[in-house]
Amino acid sequence: MRxxxxxxxxxVLVLGLTGSSFARVGLGIGSxxxxxxxxxxxxxxDQSRLSFLGGLRFKVIWLVLDADVDYRPGVGDVAYxxxxxxxxxxxxLGTGFYGGAGIEKTxxxxxxxxxxxxxxxxxxxxxxxxxxxxxSLSLDAYYEYYGSETFSLKDIDTNFIxxxxxxxxxx
Numbered sequence: 001m002r003x004x005x006x007x008x009x010x011x012v013l014v015l016g017l018t019g020s021s022f023a024r025v026g027l028g029i030g031s032x033x034x035x036x037x038x039x040x041x042x043x044x045x046d047q048s049r050l051s052f053l054g055g056l057r058f059k060v061i062w063l064v065l066d067a068d069v070d071y072r073p074g075v076g077d078v079a080y081x082x083x084x085x086x087x088x089x090x091x092x093l094g095t096g097f098y099g100g101a102g103i104e105k106t107x108x109x110x111x112x113x114x115x116x117x118x119x120x121x122x123x124x125x126x127x128x129x130x131x132x133x134x135x136s137l138s139l140d141a142y143y144e145y146y147g148s149e150t151f152s153l154k155d156i157d158t159n160f161i162x163x164x165x166x167x168x169x170x171x
Contacts, residue, residue, distance in 0.1 A: 026057040026136065030166030032070060036159055048075045051083075057138075057168055064089035064098055066125075068166075079109040087125050099126040121146060127164075134171075140164040 034049045055068020070083040087102025102125055106118040127140035142162040 004151050024057075024059045024170050025043065026059070026168030026170040028056075028057055028068070028138070028166045028168040029054050030138075030164060032140075032142075032164040034160070034162045036070075045123075048073075053166070055085075055166075059091070062091040062094060064091055066102070070104075074109075074111070077111050077113075079111050082107045085123065087123065089125065089127075091129070096107075096129045096131070097127075098129065101125065105162070119146075134169060136168045136170065138164075138166045138168065140166070 030053055031052045032053060034051065035046075036142060051070050051072035053068045053070040055066060057067075058065040064087075066085070066087040066089060068085055070085065072081045072083070074080045083104050083106040085102055085104035087100055089098045089100030091098045100125040103124060104121050106121070108118065109115045122143060122145035124143045125140055127138055130137045132141075140163070142164065144160065144162075
């Protein structure tokens with residue numbers, strides 16, 4: 001409950017700052033590729049590992065808040081899954097390189113069973129934003145954390161990584 005309260009405070013602060021002249025709001029679309037590290041070299045593109053997303057990015061000076069929903073088509077017994085995610089990121093010295101953490105929860109629609117929500121999954125995210133006028137391209141990498149209430153770097157799943165590319169239109 002305490003983590004949810006902290007996330008809400010950060011969200012309110014960032015949204016409150018979006019009216020300032022330093023704020024940028026972007027609407028984005030993109031995709032992610034989910035892959036075990038052992039499969040990166042020498043494997044062909046596997047469409048079942050691809051997901052699609054849409055979301056918003058709020059950037060105030062060097063603080064970034066990403067909120068998006070990831071849609072992954074079904075494979076096997078899964079009809080589809082939806083994963084809302086929110087990340088709090090820091091643009092490192094205004095260079096376009098950023099890093100931070102987020103939280104997500106996946107809704108899984110099963111073909112023959114009742115749908116269900118996963119437990120919360122924490123995400124460590126790094127990336128690079130490349131400005132293209134009113135557009136920007138964000139290239140990301142994510143590690144997931146399935147740990148307990150106390151954070152430990154040992155609990156990050158370093159055997160599985162997600163790569164993402166998103167195109168944002170800033171208004």
